[in-house]
Every structure is written in structure tokens, then in C-alpha cells.
Amino acid sequence: MLDKNLTSLKPYLLRYRWRLLAGILALLFTDACGLVVPWVLKLAIDGISSPRNSASLLHYAGLLMLAVLVQAVFRVGWRNGIFGFSRRVEADLRCDFFQHLQRLSPSFYDRAQTGDLMSRATNDLSAVRELLGMGAMGIVDGVLVVAASVSIMLVIDPRLTLLTMLPLPVITLAVLRLGKLVHERSRETQEQAAALSAMVQESFAGIRVVKAYVQEEAEYREFARLSREYFEKNMALVRVRAIFLPCIALMSAVGVALTLGYGGWRVIAGGMSLGSFVAFLGYLAMLTWPLMALGFVVNLYQRGMASLARINEILAVEPEVRDAPDALGDFTVDGAIEFRNLTFRYSRGAAGPAATATGEAGAPVLRNVTLRIPAGGVVALVGATGSGKSTLVNLVPRLYDPPPGTVFIDGVEVRRIPLTRLRSAIGYVSQEPYLFSDTLAANILFSAPARNGVEPREEAEVAQLSREICALPQGFETLIGERGVNLSGGQKQRVALARALARRPRILILDDAFSSVDTETEEKILRGLRAKLRGCTCLLVSHRVTTLQEADRIVVLEEGRIIEEGTNRELLARRGAYWRLYQKQLLAQGLEDRLRQAPFQAAVDAVPHSSPYRAAPPQERLGTRPSQRQESAP
Amino acid sequence: MIHGLGPDSAIHEDEALGKAYDARLMRRLMGYLRPYRGLVVLTSLLLLAISLLQLVGPYLTKVAIDTYIVSQDYAGVRNMALLYLGIWCLLAVLQYFQTYLMHRMGQHVIYDLRTQVFQHLQGQSLRFFDRNPVGRLMTRVVNDVEVLDEMFTTGVVTFLGDCFILAGITVAMIWLDWKLALLTLALVPLLVLVSSIYRRKAREAYRRTRLALARLNAYLHENLAGMRTVQAFVRERRNLKTFHGINLTYRDLMLRSIFYNSLFFPAVEIIGALATALVIWYGGGRVVQGLVELGVLVAFLQYLERFFRPIRDLAEKYNIMQSAMASSERLFKILDTQPDLESPAHPVAVSQCRGAVRFDRVWFAYRSGEWVLQDFTLEIEPGERIALVGPTGAGKSTLTNLLCRFYDPQRGRVLIDGVDVRDYDLKDLRRRIGLVIQDVFLFSGDVEANIRLGDTRIGLERVRQAARRVNAHRFIEQLPRGYQEPVAERGATFSAGQRQLISFARVLAIDPQILILDEATSSVDTETEHLIQENLEELLRGRTSIIVAHRLATVQRVDRIIVLRDGAVVEMGSHAELLRRGGLYATLYWYQFKDRAEDLADLAPSGAQGAL
């Protein structure tokens, strides 16, 4: 499993292999220079103890300086090479991670937690980078310096060397054992960090609810609990990790003690020169750091692998919605939509990003829906909460994938239309619009073709935002907050509408897009839309009768089934669900009686003459002019 | 009007950067160690012991060489070796405990600081949250605090340890041979120079990497949260390009700071080598002259190596300190931000609440100068049910915000039962008010927890009842796990109406004296809404309630309808009165039925009876 994770890094290693190689080479030379230093010291000390050539002390000093200077150059080289390599891989990996996240479908985001994903993209990614940088350095350094020092020590005194190496196998075994534990506990710690992030992110995103319901203490308790757990997990990790360094230091101490005892005896017995003895000690001392580094690498490796596994977990998720292999190369959307005996269920998975589409499917949300909308047609959907309206319209831009052979655009199955082509032709106003913390203009022109600084006045006008924007000191350049916090509910919806219009769609989907807009403004918007959207197919979801009446046809959904379909008049004549709904909205309190006594005209008279209602005679509706629309359709 | 955040907004805040070492910050940070004095003393003592024991090593080697090997005393050599081993065994044990305790201390501090920052952030007013994106607050609570962990564990304590070592080595060197020692110490000014140059460069590089990282994370966060929108609008490629750009900027800045680091390290090493060379040249000469023993020289060289090691590591430590200082500065800035709206010191006790509400000549603006309410006055009788209607952006939600004291008005007063809301304890005040917020928010967890929220006194039966009242019971029961059905982030797997019903149910699970429903059923179908109204009829009786709605059918049953436009009351009265008046309300009303003329013929004769 570890290896599989490592292979995912292969392309990155290959991409920067020369840099890495150069770094490693430089590191080798650095270490080689490092080996020269004790040698020079040995020569110097030998020289000092046998004062024959005391004149050459300056010579030794110079040699030492030279070695260190050369080493410095190589050191600069390897640091830039290896750490530069790890940073480059990190950046690429992050970019690929982001790109992958962009490809994952909404069904993935239904279950993922933003805080958790953020944690993977930051904490886990740095752990992987450290593994690559410090890890590569540690391994090369460790293995090489150990090997070189040991061979030089072997040259100086083989027996002594073997003796000092005695504790090595024991340590190795211990390190490997501990490594497993470190891996396990690192993973738990990282998971806990992600849980903490997710909790914080939710708690602050929902701060209004927290405050309104005085839940600060409950939230705090939960946060403290998670922090406490994080504390425990960290300490559990520290408990194993803290063993590494003393362990390795001890091993080199055993080596030094053996050298002192045995080597000292050899020097006394005359079997070894004092200079060799001192140099031997020097090499042993040099071993300590790379050995410690190796222990450190084991730590890094285990932590990095645990994190890499968490990143790969996401990278392994296949996007549910993607271009089919038999997708049409080129396709221009005209706007006819057809649902053919569509039955749709959401896949139910456990929460958490790891849960993929493989979860079992839930109960059908849409059942046998068959509906044809000609290009330029306007269809309104109405139905109880949870009856599947949003689900149905979401299938058109393929936010979720419908089963094969059920949804068609211009007679072509949506699955075969290239995603970008399809979505570019659709203006979509979701039920809960998401705005970005950017300027108003940037939000409205979010996906519009580049306009080079031209303000989206026309769209703002249709969305009835002009008056409000004009009143702003910065106009279109006004910054709006995260998710549009500084806008009222209706303002958010209208900005989202302007955003959808700005891309000049062939198909416009308005999913309850006026729910927070008052009826007067709504009427003005609808009037603007009528003019603007000639020839554009429109799917409207609404609970308001007024909006529904804009449509050529009204479709009533109940528990995922179409139970009624027809024009406003037809449906009213049918006295079914739509008629009941109509009654409820129409027969407002007291009106019932008033209606009986005073027919409609009386009520109309109550409307002031200046009212825009007069300006827009009720006969002018989208639905009443299908002929016009057909004319303008290409 | 839309009230923008303006160019001075904190959303696009520049990250301020403090000094790498700031005594004031440091002292304050150290304050967090106070509860763990015992641990601090213990780890410091352990560290001191470790540093001293580590110094003993080279000394033992010296003694072994100079005293025993030279005098051919093998027993002495062996004893030295055994002593060496013993000391290192002890060292290993001490080191383990020292590391463990040090981390324990660090983690304690982190825990304390983190919970403190979280709690403090929670206490901030909504104005604060309007300005600060969630991604940034997350960075504070999670990452900035984590950085301090590094400082407390690897930074402060090892720094302390390094100081011990440096001091110890200096003493040892002077004691061994003061002339040699002086010679090497003469290089210290050079070290200071090199590190000060490095510091300047590193600081600038650090500041810029921080900025780039903050941008990177904010961009990532916003994109993840809004991925559906990005995809529906086919912005993937453009956003990827932006992200790529930010990512590369960050990477290149990092590469540059790696470069500076890579220069510093060898520079110190060269100075170290210079010291060694001096010792060989000068000290060696003195050995040859017989003024110094060889063992002294060897020990001296070993000490030198240890002397420069911590200084070399300074580059790493400097970075840790730098980021720790920057993080703690940001954290302290948050902790020093007093919430601009707090409970009074002596709040008015809440007696039996009648629920009289009065807006008394209220002036309010989210941003100074851009008035949302001007001289607004409104009185609501106890137990009265009123409706707020009006065009979008008129200030309806703003009124509810003021009543819950999410914001304070600039001028004028908001009174409940004749007492200014500012004189109540904030929590008492909000407990008396049940508010359904316009922007629905569900927490991840399960359905039951979402209705009950953190209130453990609310049992499952109460939750069910609340759900039944808002007509959510049926769909919840149909979920595979009923009330225990997991809720994803923001309730993504529910329909918008279902989310709204769950959020509505919350208010019915508690027993507020004043009820505010801000578009509580705007995404709910008419039929369900109708049923809810019937269920609420009895519940609302005797409670002051404020209902905000655009669908006027929602508000028919209220006692009084208040029509707002641009922050002012333009009309007021019952449904019938307002219709008769033919003003804004009538316009809004008739827009709902604009097409009725043609339908009326079909309906009027018999239709009316069938309904309701």
C-alpha cells in the first residue's frame, strides 16, 4: 500500500529528475568535502604531535579552509537543488490536486467537508514536501556519510570499526518497528487536524445561527473536545517519536565508548597511532548526525506517507460526471430539451470525501419523467418541497449524471455533449446562489466572454440592480463579502440572475430564483427577461403562481412524478393540484368574500394608476407569444 | 442600496509583519507558560543537565587521551569508556523525557491558546464576521496556533538549550585555554554581521511568502466552497489559471527564501572553518612549543565544532521564530479586538417578558454614512403579530438584526418591554427571541442535532413535535435513518425547502417569547406553507411575532402589516385597509394575481367554495 502511494509521485520525480540528481550530486560532493575535514585535522594533529614538520601548520590550516570553501559552494548547490525540487513538486502537486478537485462532481461535494479538503491541500501537502526535501537529503546524507565514514574507519582500523557497528542491527530493527507506529499515529493526528478544521469552518460559517440560538457554549464545548482529542493524538505520536533521537544517540555513544575502551587499549599497546585514534573518534562523531537524520527520515517518511495516502484518497476519486469517450467533438446547443422516461436516484454514500459514487443508490427522486421542451419554450415546474424540481433542472447542465438514454438536448443525449459546450450554453441560477468575494462587476461577469472592462449594465438593468448599484460610491467596483454577506437576500438572488444572463445563454434555468424578491421587483424582472430572452429556452421553478404563469406550459411534480402538465388555463380547468395551489394563493384572507361580492375589476381599481402593474398589461406574457418566439429561433 | 465593503475592507487585508523577535509579544507568549511552570522548570532542568552531560563527552575523551593513554593506564581508559557509556545511557533517558515533556508543554499551551482564540472569535459581533472571511479565521485558529507549537517545542526550548550550550562551550574553552578562546571569539562580530544581513533578506522574503500563502489558501477555500457554481459556469479553466499563477508566485518566493537560507548556512560554516584553521595554526604552534597539551587542542577542536552547530541551525530557528512572531501577532490582534458589542456590566434582569417592542428613532448604517434606516420608529404591542413586507433591500432583515442586537444602531434605541436591548444581557436577550434567519444554515451532524442544536434539554420528542409543526416530520421519517440521518456540510443533500423547514423547526423546539420569521418559508411550497400556518396559529397566540415575507399569502393572518421601503414605513394597517388604500401594498398584492382577469371567469362561480 505504501508503495502504491509512492508511485503516484513518480511523474513528479521524473519531471524534476535532473534537478534532483544535480542536488544529490552536490550533496555527495558536500559530504565528500566534509570527509576531508577530519582527515586534514588528523594530519594536522599527527603533524603537531611529531613536530618534525611544524612549519606546515599554516599549510594544514589553508587546506582546511579550501575544503570548507569548496564545500560551501556545493552546499549552496544541493540546498537549492533538493529543496527547490521539493518545492517544485509541492507546487505541481497542489496544482494537480486543485485541478482534480475541479473535475469532481457536485455529488462529491455533497459529502465532502471544505475544512477537511483544505487541510489536505495544506497540512498534508507540506508533510509530503518535507518527505521529499528533508527526506531525500536525509537518506542521501545518511546512507552516504555512513557508508563513507564507515569505509574510512575500516581503512583506519577494521576490527574497531566492526566492533562499533555492533549495536546497528538492534537499532535498525527498533526504528522500523517504531516507524509503523509513527505512521499509524501520524495518520490519526492528521485526521484529527482535519476534523478540527472542518468544525471551525462550520462554526464560523454558521455564526449567525450560533448567535441567534445562543449556542456559543455548546459550540465551544465541542471545539474544546476536538482540541483535547487533537492534544491526545499529538501526545500519542510524540510518545513514539521521542524514542528515535535518544535511541540513535545512544548507539553512537556505544560506538564511542567501544572506541575509547578498545581503541585506547590498542593505542597503549602500540597497535594504533594516536592520530588515527583521534580521527576515528572524529568519524564516529560525524556519524551521529546522519544517523540521527536517518531516524528523522523514518519519522518524516511515515508522516509523509500517511499524508500522501490522504491526498491520494482524493486523487483516486473518479469524477462522476465527465466527457464520455463517444462525446461529440463539436456541438452547438440550440435549446430543445427532452426528458425521456427519466428515473433518477442519488447515490447514497456515507459522509466524508472518501465515500464515492459506489455507495448504494437511494430511493428514486424522479420517476418516469417524460417531458419535451421545444427550443425557445418556457416551462415552469411547481410542486411540493422535495418533489424533485431542482433535481430535474440540475440534470440539464449535468451537475448530476442522468441514467443513459433519458435526457436529450436537441435530440442528442446529454452524456454525449461535451461538458463545456453544454454548460456554456446554460445560464443557471441555483436555488441558493453562491457569490464570490470580489467586485460586483466580476461577480456578474463571472463566466461571460471577456468584455474588457465594459460594465454589465444591461444585465444589471434586467435584474433590477441598476438603481441600487448607481447609489453606490464605487458602483460596479464595489466589493462584496464572502458569499455576499453584505447583500440582502433578494440582492444576492438578483446578482446571481445577472450573472446567468451575462453569458447570453441558450437555456436559462431559474431555480426558484425570485423567492426572496418582492412581487413588484419580480414583475419588473420578468418583464425585462421577456424582452431579453427571446428564443431562449427557459426552465422556471417557482412556488408563485405569477411566475408560473409566465410559462408556455406548467408542469406539476409530486414525489418525482409529473402529475399534471398543460397551460395555465388547461390546468385550472382540470381542477387538480395546480388549481388547488392557485386557489390557496389567490384566495387570500378575506378575499374570498370580496371576490364574490366585488368582481375583479373592483380590485384592479384599487391599484394606483401610477403602478407599474398598469404599465404591463397582464396579457403580455411569455407564454402567450409562442409564435413570436419561434420566429426568432434560429 | 447595496453597501459594499469598500477598498479599506479587511477582506483583502494585507498581512502585517512584525519583527522576528518582539520582546512584548514574547513576554505575552511566555504568559501562556505560567500554568505549566512546573513543566517548564522541569524541562529546563532536564535540558541543562543534558547540555552539561553532552559537554562532558569531549572532556572524557581528552582525559582518556591526555591522562590515561599517554600514561599507558588501561584501567583508567576502560573506566572512562564505561563512564562515557553510562553518561550516555542517562542522557538517552533524560532526552526522552525532556522531548516528551517539552511537547506536552507546547501542546498544553496550544490547546489553551486555541480554545481561547476560538472563544474570543465567537464573541465577536457580526460586523466582524462580515469583514473576515471564514478561510482566514480558520487559518488563525488552526494554522497560526500550530506554528506556535513549533516555536514552543523546537524553538524556545532548543533555543534555550543552545544558549546553555554556547555559554557552556565558551566557559569550557576559556577554561581550557583562554588565549585560543579569545582568538576564536574574535570571529563573533563577523558572525553577527552575516546573520544581520541574512535577517534582513529573510524577513522580506518571509513577509512576501506569507502574503502569497494567505492568498493561495483564501482562493482555494472560496473555490472549494463554490465549486458547483464554478462548474455550472464553466470557469474551471480560468480559475485554474488564476490558481496556477498564485501557486507559482508562492513557489518562486519560497525558492528565493531557500536561496537566502542556503547562503547563510555555508557562510557560518566558513567562519567556523576559519576558527578551526586559526586554532590549528596558532594552537598547533603552541602545542609544538609545548605550551599547550595535545589533548587540549583536540578537545578544543571538538568544542569548536559544537559551538558552530547551533549557530548554523539558527537559519532554521530564525524562520520558526519569524513565523511564530507573525502568527502570535495576528492572534494577539484578534484577542485584543474587543467585540464592538457586548453585554453590559450590570444587565437588567429579565422578568416575565411581555414582548413589547419599540424602535425609537433608530438610525442605522452597516457602513458609516450609508443609512439603511433613518429616524425609524415603530411600536409593536405585546402579543401582537405583525408582518414586514416591502421591496428587496428595504431593510426588513436589518430590523430583525437590530432587535436581536446583532448590530447596534448609531442613533436611537431599540426597546423590549421598555428597556433598551443594550441593557439586557446579550444571551438573555437572544434566548427570549426565536429567530429564523433568512439565510438557511445547517450544520453537519444529524437531523435531530440540527433541530435541537446544542441544547441538551430538548429531547427527541420535542424535536419530533417541532418537525411535525413545520411539516418536516413526514420527509424526515422517510429518510433511511430518520432523525439520525446524517446531514452533510450545509445540508447539501436536502432540497432547499427541506433545509428551510429544518431550520424553521429549530425555533419551535425552543420556547421564545418573541418570534421572528425572516422569510422562513420562502422556498417552501404553498401547500406546506399553508399547513404550517395552521399549525402555528395556536403557537403564535399571545406571542409577539414578526413575520417577514414576500409571498403575501403568508402574512394574511397577522394583526398588522407594515410596509417598508428604503428603510422607512410607508404604510401600515390590516390587509383589508391596505388594499383599500391602494398604495404600495396593494400594488405588491395585485402583482400576485395579475393574470387573474382571464382566469376569473373559470373560477369565480364555483371555485371559491372548493378552496380551503
Ligand SMILES: Nc1ncnc2c1ncn2[C@@H]1O[C@H](COP(=O)(O)OP(=O)(O)OP(=O)(O)O)[C@@H](O)[C@H]1O
Ligand atoms: N451585513 C451587511 N453589511 C452591509 N450592508 C448590508 C448588510 N446586510 C444588509 N446590507 C444592506 O442593507 C440594506 C438592507 O438590507 P436588508 O437585508 O435589511 O434587506 P431586506 O429588506 O431584508 O431585503 P430582502 O427582502 O432582499 O431580504 C441592503 O441594501 C443591503 O445591501
Ligand SMILES: Nc1ncnc2c1ncn2[C@@H]1O[C@H](COP(=O)(O)OP(=O)(O)OP(=O)(O)O)[C@@H](O)[C@H]1O
Ligand atoms: N445531493 C443530494 N443527494 C441526495 N439526495 C438529495 C440531494 N439533493 C436532493 N436530494 C433529495 O431529493 C429529493 C428532491 O430534492 P429536490 O432538491 O429536487 O427538491 P425540490 O423539488 O427542488 O424541493 P424544493 O422546493 O424544496 O427546492 C429530496 O427528498 C431531497 O432530500
Ligand SMILES: [Mg+2]
Ligand atoms: Mg429545489
Ligand SMILES: [Mg+2]
Ligand atoms: Mg432580508
